Amino acid sequence: MSLTATDPLESLEDYEDLTSWINDVLTPSSNEDSTQGSVENLSHLDQQIVHLIASLDIACEDTSTLLERIIDDVSRGVPRLTYDLHFIKDGTLSLQTALNFVRENSRDTIPKATNDALEELKRLDTIKGHMEAAREVLREAESWSTLEMEVASLLTVQNYAKAASRLSEANRSMVVFQNTPEYDPRRNLLINLQNQLEASLSSALVAAINEQDLNTCRNYFSIFSNIQREQEFRNYYNGSRKASLVTLWKEASLVDCDTPDVSSAQRQTFSEFLTKFYTAMLSLLNQERNSIPAIFPDPELSLSSLISSTFASLHPTFPQRLGSLFTHYGDSAFIELIKIFHQTEEFAGSVDKTMQKMTFTAASPASEGVHDTSQQTPVGPSHPGHSRRRSMRMSVSLRSGSNRSSSGMIPKISKTADALEWEQELFQPFLEFQVDYGTLERRFLDDSLRGIISSDASDRSSTHDQARMIKERAIDIFSAAEQSLTRYTAFTHGYGALGLVQALDGFLKSFVDMWTADVSYSSTSERSMHTSGDLSGLDYTAEDWMKFQTTLHLLGSARNIFERMMSFEVRLRSELSQTAVKFKLYHGDPTSFPMTPCKGVGQLLDQSTLNSVELHALLERFDSDVRHIGEPLLLTEARSAVFEFARACQISLETTIGSPLRKSLDSYASSSWMIQSDAKPKTSNELKVPTFSLSPSDVILRVTEGLLNLPQVFELHGDDDALAFSLHTLPNVDPEILKSIPEQSTTIPEVVPQTTHPRRQSFIAPNIKPLPIDPETVSSAWLSSIGQSLLAHLTSDVLPQIKRLTTTGTAQLSSDLSYLSNVARSLNLEHGQLEKWKEYVEMDDVTGLSKISSMGTSDSDYVLEQVARMRGWH
Incomplete structure (x- = not known):
């Protein structure tokens, strides 16, 4: 509703929701320039x-x-009331x-x-009414006494229409x-006579249906309607028309379903057979269109009944063959x-077109006046011998006593009820699999x-080819993930969005976890190479x-996997955004x-458990009308797995780089100078002379x-993108160094519990490629991590192994730690x-x-x- 400046208060009483009234009153002005327009708005x-506040204040005062x-x-x-x-009471x-x-x-x-004459006329009128009622009862009694004989004689001379009319009159009485x-x-008695009439007509009716004698079938339909046997x-009609299709289905020899063994030339897949089956059924429906x-x-409802009856009569059932x-x-x-x-959806689309064409056939001049419904009566209960499984899904069954107009016309039934029952029957077998879409997708992936x-499998143990294989397989993996969007x-x-995200997240995580488990922390290479001069002094x-x-x-x-994952997540987010728009327009x-x-598919999915609160919460994150802080993260488990893989590689790399230094420290705790006795025994009067300029031990010097030569390791690789990836997962890295790294370089916060960076709590858009990092910053981060890990090894593992320190040993250890x-x-x-140990x-x-x-x-x-x-x- 559009409101002008002069009538906001007058329109208030037209609103039930105060918020809607305020939103309609407070309409911002439009402006082409977004920045200037926002200020002016x-x-x-x-x-x-x-x-508005001033107007409301004035209105409140006026109202008061x-x-x-x-x-x-x-x-x-x-008081005057x-x-x-009292005055009104007196007047009354x-x-x-x-x-x-x-x-x-x-x-x-x-x-x-005159008064006596009027009373006599009143009495006579009452007597007349009673006599007429008695006459009607007597006539009905006389009619029922001869009903069985009359119907039997009419059936003998095959005057079925008259017999049906007679039974219809008896039913009304x-x-x-x-x-x-x-x-x-x-x-x-009435039911028995109706059964006799039906039995007398059944064989002739089936013959007329098989011969497509439309006039005879129409007359028989009128007869069945008169005796409440329309269903x-x-x-009869559906059973005769669907017989060929039911036989075709039953006798099909399928390679991938539970069928008897036949020659290979005669076998076919279920999808191949279904194409032929749907073609045959469409051919039949096109005949029935006329x-x-x-x-x-009610041609539309009748054609729907034929389709539903056909699928309900299939054996093995449609769900059994899908299973x-x-x-x-x-x-x-x-x-x-x-x-x-997809084949079924195409078939449903063709059937829908056939029904649309049938509406023109039913409305053509040749069809006008065909049906004489003046004697039609309510439809009775189905015959036990021809009962059909009715769908319990959103359908209005044809029951006896359904509401009819006074003229006896069959009311028009809504297309959303019985007319859609055939779609419900057609797509119901798929619903169970659609509800389990997430599980099926994950199993397929x-x-x-x-x-x-x-x-x-045979090459993964060869570590020198793992990097190449990971990149090659990542192409195939993300190609498979792309195909899941189409499925x-x-x-x-769109209803399986939640299952899709969960399946993709678990699938990509499984792929990365496999390689994480293969990362070895020990040197397993069997190849021999000359030692590089770049690593001189470190004894590699x-x-x-x-x-x-x-x-x-x-x-x-x-890093390659992570970048591919970010690109794929952009595509996934785009797909979910389109789904969110579709849902918004649909609602x-x-x-x-x-x-x-197909409406039937939509109704089944909309009423299934797929249409959950969790689904709408997911899609709401992609609603363009709702503001979010950053972009919603989707593949969280997969991202965590990538960072865990990176951390495993970083630990292995650190172990390799620091291995010569760790080996040097292996013998430090057992050095002889740590436990040797003092040269002179101590006396109480001896003057303690301090020793100056004690040199560090050879181990500490090495x-x-x-440590001082470690930068040489990164001189050739400091600008390598691999070293710059996932620096926040480096163990023991100095948080101050991470503060200088661009926020977009780490993408996801607190992925690894060991990370202590205080700024990792903010999320950034995952579709933005990580910004390049200065090579010196990368080298500093790695040197910090390796150095801190080495010092942690010294203070936590090596020094506690020292059993005893003499005076000389104490002085040497103090010199070593100070240096x-x-x-x-x-x-x-x-x-x-380290500072504590030194102190x-x-x-x-x-x-x-x-x-x-x-x-x-x-x-x-x-x-x-x-x-x-x-x-x-102690």
């Missing part, structure tokens, strides 16, 4: 709100004034007295003879015997199922995954160098914007030299545990014992406890 909206005036008027009028009611009593007086006077004005002892015997006529309007008064496909094909039967569903990787639309028309073996290259390529494959105008090409701490700080490696080792015995004694029983300091054990402070 807000200014205009602010003016409207101020004006008027209400007070009305209350005053009512207050003054209430009692007097008015006076009028009643006057009427009684007039009535008495009017009786006196009529002569007694049954109301006379309602609630009397005579009702049940007469009802049983039985339809059963025949049914000449026989039945046999999965027994034969396994998980790949999903493709056959979709093909058959997993089957495709097994087929894709089956050729790699989802073709089979569920040829196997270490090969493992470095192999793992780096695997990390590049993780706004289902007639103009149907969800499916370790620090290796290592200085080198670490020069490399921006701040490690709290506690440098303590003298008095300070150490004092610190130990000052600790409470509930306090715990692992490093101090270890140093106290080594120094003998």
